[in-house]
Structure formats: C-alpha cells, structure tokens
Amino acid sequence: MSRLTIYRPEIIETETGARLQAVFTSNGREETMWYEVEKKYQGYLTVERADAFLVGLFLFAFKNGEDIEVLAPISKRLYYTLNKYLLPLIADIRGIKEIKIHCDQIVEEVLPSANAVGTGLSCGIDSFSTIYHHLVEDCPEDYKITHFTFFNVGSNGGLGGEKARQLFKKRSDLVRPCANELGKELVTLDSNISEILQLGFYETHTYRNMSACLALQKLFKVYYYSSSYSLKYFDLKPNSCGHYDIFNMSMLSTENISLYSSCPHHTRVEKTRMVSNFEPAYKYLNVCLVDGENCGGCEKCVRTLFTLEVMGKLNEFSTVFNLENYYQKRQNYIAKVIANHKSNEYMKEIYDELVKNDFKVPMYSKLAANYLKIKNLVLN
Ligand SMILES: [Zn+2]
Structure with missing residues (x-):
C-alpha cells in the first residue's frame, strides 16, 4: 500500500510574513503545504510538531486510500485519538477504506505557550454569539477570549486560488476594526491547504480550521470553534462534519490546546438574541x-x-x-x-x-x- 509521507516542518520567512511548511509525498508526487502568519506571530508557529499537517492532510490521504507516515514528532494524544476513534469513524460513515497513522516520534510534553484564548471573527451570528458567550456573559477569566483569528483555509473559496486569497485579504480588513473596537488582536493566517485538498469546504471545514489552530499551538491553549448546528441536530452525516463537531473537537485537541465547539446547545434564534444584545454587532454584523x-x-x-x-x-x-x-x-x-x-x-x-x-x-x-x-x- 502506498503511503502519504509527511516530512519534518520548518519555518521560512517570506516577503509578507513567516511560514510554517512541510513537504509531503503522496501518489508519487511531492508537494509543500504551508501556513503563513504576520512576522510578529512567527514565534508561535509550532515547528516542533507535525500535528497541523497531519490534521490538514488526513482527508487527502483518505481520498487516495493511503496510510500516513509522519517523519516528525506528533502529539501522543492526537496519534491516539485519530487512530483509535476519528479515522475509523470517518471511514465508516463515509463508506471508505480505513487508513492508519504511522509515527515513531509520538511525544506528550507540553510546549511553552502564550496561553491565549482564541476564536474566529467572521462577524456572523455564530461568531458573535461565541464572543458574547465568552466576553459578556459570566465566564472564568482563563476562558475569556484574548485573540481573534481569521483564516484562509476555505471559507473564502473552498478550492483556494488567487480569487479566494484576495477575498481573504478584503474580509480581514473588514473585520479588523471590530477586533480593534473589542480591544483584541486579530491573527490572520493564510494557507495553501485549499489548493492541495481540492475538496468541498462544507464537508471538510472543521479539519481545515483546526489544522490552522494546531499550527499555532504555542499561542493558543484554548480555542472556540463556533458551531453552526445545534447539538440537538447531532448526526454522523457523511458529507457534513459540522453535525458532529462536539466529537471532532475532543478528537483534535492535544496536550497543548483544548478545542471546543462553542454554543453547541443554542438554537439559531437564541444565538440571534445574544447578538441582538451585543452593541458592537449593531455596527459590524455581517x-x-x-x-x-x-x-x-x-x-x-x-x-x-x-x-x-x-x-x-x-x-x-x-x-x-x-x-x-x-x-x-x-x-x-x-x-x-x-x-x-x-x-x-x-x-x-x-x-x-x-x-x-x-x-x-x-x-x-x-x-x-x-x-x-x-x-x-x-x-x-
Ligand atoms: Zn444579503
């Protein structure tokens, strides 16, 4: 059986920022996948682990029916949860062949972290209700949002390309004033994951977004991914990973980062009510x-x-x-x-x-x- 092999990640500086990248081979072809942030966030790019690439590429491996071999350290927890729970489940519900991860560098030590708490800022109802829930409503200090993110991993165009990249820049500029007004940093991250995967965004969005978070494990200790479906509609749908995000989040967390599917039991109407009481939304809801x-x-x-x-x-x-x-x-x-x-x-x-x-x-x-x-x- 052929394998998708992920090589050791490295950081390179580009004209526009700093890139975490890793070479991988699949089906006899060699490609490089990357995540790029502004230079000031370079120190948080998690070059010590290949976790981001593993999560970003497992659907690609499924597509080609390949096992994954990682020639770099990965989180022990992630190795365990993917091999024992998530990958067999995905194979089962999508009716495709099971694949396995092979790695002889599984590690569990916690990397130094800025202990930030992040969430995506799209200025939509889901995004604002997550923010309201963790900044306005009662919330332990350690779980209050400190940073917002905006990723180019498919929401600006599922197959990537220049058009998606331009839209990503335009939308980043649109949400930045909102981040400023809320007094939080906005971490933007560009990636070529969409160009590589060539898969629909709706069926893969969770894994793309969480792979970007895993590229920043030295920044975030907690990250909220806004759920788009209420837990009431939990369903192992083959073409909609968002219907079981509560499970995905637990399976994609590592020793360094805890991922949560936020506001999972709120209905759309309840989320809209939260947002209707959140003054910054009067100016920025989109x-x-x-x-x-x-x-x-x-x-x-x-x-x-x-x-x-x-x-x-x-x-x-x-x-x-x-x-x-x-x-x-x-x-x-x-x-x-x-x-x-x-x-x-x-x-x-x-x-x-x-x-x-x-x-x-x-x-x-x-x-x-x-x-x-x-x-x-x-x-x-
Ligand atoms: Zn409209």
Whole structure:
C-alpha cells in the first residue's frame, strides 16, 4: 500500500510574513503545504510538531486510500485519538477504506505557550454569539477570549486560488476594526491547504480550521470553534462534519490546546438574541450571502432581519442592512415561515418565537401562507 509521507516542518520567512511548511509525498508526487502568519506571530508557529499537517492532510490521504507516515514528532494524544476513534469513524460513515497513522516520534510534553484564548471573527451570528458567550456573559477569566483569528483555509473559496486569497485579504480588513473596537488582536493566517485538498469546504471545514489552530499551538491553549448546528441536530452525516463537531473537537485537541465547539446547545434564534444584545454587532454584523455589505434581501439577510424584528430589535441593526430590500421580501418570507414551520427546523424556531411574542402577522402573509400550504398539499 502506498503511503502519504509527511516530512519534518520548518519555518521560512517570506516577503509578507513567516511560514510554517512541510513537504509531503503522496501518489508519487511531492508537494509543500504551508501556513503563513504576520512576522510578529512567527514565534508561535509550532515547528516542533507535525500535528497541523497531519490534521490538514488526513482527508487527502483518505481520498487516495493511503496510510500516513509522519517523519516528525506528533502529539501522543492526537496519534491516539485519530487512530483509535476519528479515522475509523470517518471511514465508516463515509463508506471508505480505513487508513492508519504511522509515527515513531509520538511525544506528550507540553510546549511553552502564550496561553491565549482564541476564536474566529467572521462577524456572523455564530461568531458573535461565541464572543458574547465568552466576553459578556459570566465566564472564568482563563476562558475569556484574548485573540481573534481569521483564516484562509476555505471559507473564502473552498478550492483556494488567487480569487479566494484576495477575498481573504478584503474580509480581514473588514473585520479588523471590530477586533480593534473589542480591544483584541486579530491573527490572520493564510494557507495553501485549499489548493492541495481540492475538496468541498462544507464537508471538510472543521479539519481545515483546526489544522490552522494546531499550527499555532504555542499561542493558543484554548480555542472556540463556533458551531453552526445545534447539538440537538447531532448526526454522523457523511458529507457534513459540522453535525458532529462536539466529537471532532475532543478528537483534535492535544496536550497543548483544548478545542471546543462553542454554543453547541443554542438554537439559531437564541444565538440571534445574544447578538441582538451585543452593541458592537449593531455596527459590524455581517451575515450576507452576497459579498460585501449586507444586501438585506438574500435568504440569510431576510432570515436574520425577520428574527430581529420579531424580537423588537430591527432598528438597532438599521445601519448595517439595506432595509428597503428587506421590506420588499419580508411579507413573502413570513408566509414561508408560517407555511413551512412544520418541516423546516430554522423556520420552526422562528415560528415559535413569533407565536411567543404575539407578533402581528400581515394579512397578505396569512393569505400567501394558505396559498403555499395548498400548493404543498397538491404537489405532495
Ligand atoms: Zn444579503
């Protein structure tokens, strides 16, 4: 059986920053994977371990049906959890051949760390609710967020390339003022992991993001990865790793870093409520599916705005959304919520909130909802 071999990582300086990189061979080809940060974070790049590369590349090894050989030290805990739990589980739920990790340098000593507490700053609902939960609500001092991150590992374009890199830079600049206002550092990290993997982002986002965290194990002792699905919807879905992030986080933690799937039991409506009480969000919330400022009219904008309206918080967000577009879509959206709340989880959450708050449904939406219900009946 051929193997994917990961060689010892090294740090090199580039024009734009400092890179942690490692050569690997797979299927007879040699490539270099890298993670780049600003020079001032160079000292935190974890060159002593190949953990980041191992987590970043195991899906690639699965793709090629190769065992992984690591010719550098890796965390003993990670070696154990991947071989004994995570890799067999992934093979099983995806219906693919099992692979194993081979390494004769497994180590457990804890590396010196700045003991920082990090989380991604995307300025979306999940990101802001994690921040609210760990900065505004009661939280032990050691678990309060000290640093924000913004990674280029797929969220700016799952297959990477220059377009994704430009978008990463643009979005980093957009979230930086928010980090400044909250008085925290923003650690940006670029990587060529997307170009290498050539896999869909939705099915792989957890492993990509956590590999970036593992490249910075000497900076973070705790890291919160904002969950996008409530634990209530836990599911071992072959194409959605986010549905079992609570398990992934425990399996990807090491002696140096504890990873958490944050706000796992909160529903979207509950998260939106937290964000609606968080003043910095009035200036920086960004949920739009269209790039740039919130359009107010796309599905995510309308869903968020209607939830805020039901909570009586629409005015607070009037400067970061185009409300004219929202008002054009609003009545039809309310009709959809009423018509589909029994079959759609998100809509059910919003519908329950609407009933609880005694929200006055416009006559047009009531009629349109009846029409949609009849149409559904006829079509089904
Ligand atoms: Zn939008």
